[in-house]
Amino acid sequence: MTDRYAVIGNPIGHSKSPRIHALFAAQTGQDISYQAILAEKDGFAAAISAFVAAGEGPARGANVTLPFKEEAFRLATRRTARAAAAGAVNTLSFEAGAMIGDNTDGAGLVRDLKHNLGCDPGGRRILLLGAGGAARGVILPLLLENPAELLIANRTEETAARLALEFSRLPGCAVAVKPDSTGFANLAGRQFDLVINATSAGLSGAVLPLPTSSFGPRCVAYEMVYGRETAFMAQARAAGARVADGLGMLVEQAAEAFFVWRGVRPHTAPVLAALKGN
């Protein structure tokens, strides 16, 4: 019997996850199926139940995408430490009646940075833009890489300050989030080696009011959005930074989920190349 997996979201038609996991399965010889499921906005739990109940083989897991990551967190019967820090779940594993919630987004970002882009966060001065779910999800994995510093900046200053305070108390991390995390206006004169855009500004075309000086020498600018040239990417390029979009993170978070489920780590380079091909 084929083990079944799915990605659940709303909207879901655009999702690249079925293709990515099909490529992983073919490459590693794993016998799985992976489908995309559109859930009603108030129908996430029902969609999970229907997925588990239906089908030929056993349902083993699901990826969760917008807008259900927080609801998946609440529904999970157990959560990993990285899911707890993120406050959101993007990977569910169904095991003997339990629903284990994990979050592979931050690990995906770190792996893309280190393995695909040659940009080890260790020792770097990191500026994280945004203080919503996307930003929160990557903080713990970044801190565990021991950056020189991690500063959070957000349009709404209080939200950044609250998030910074929460993570500055995190036990087990040698590096804390800078407690002086801030609004964009206070970035003047400060330089960073890695600037990560975790705001959703890229989706609306809005320009972030960042000083050019934020992008230090040999800076890497990482845009979590993929599939388009955002204003942030143009800004970073103009300031001389090396620019990456979030396609690598998408593939790496999927690979981490595949590893969680199957215990096999797929090679991501050919999958990333296939996605870039069209």
Ligand code: ATR
């Ligand atoms: P996500 O889960 O994608 O992080 P979110 O929780 O709605 O979504 O958070 C969106 C983030 O993008 C927030 O940090 C938001 O800033 P505010 O806290 O000030 O709302 C940021 N954001 C969205 N549009 C923006 C814009 N035009 N300029 C600057 N920041 C923006």
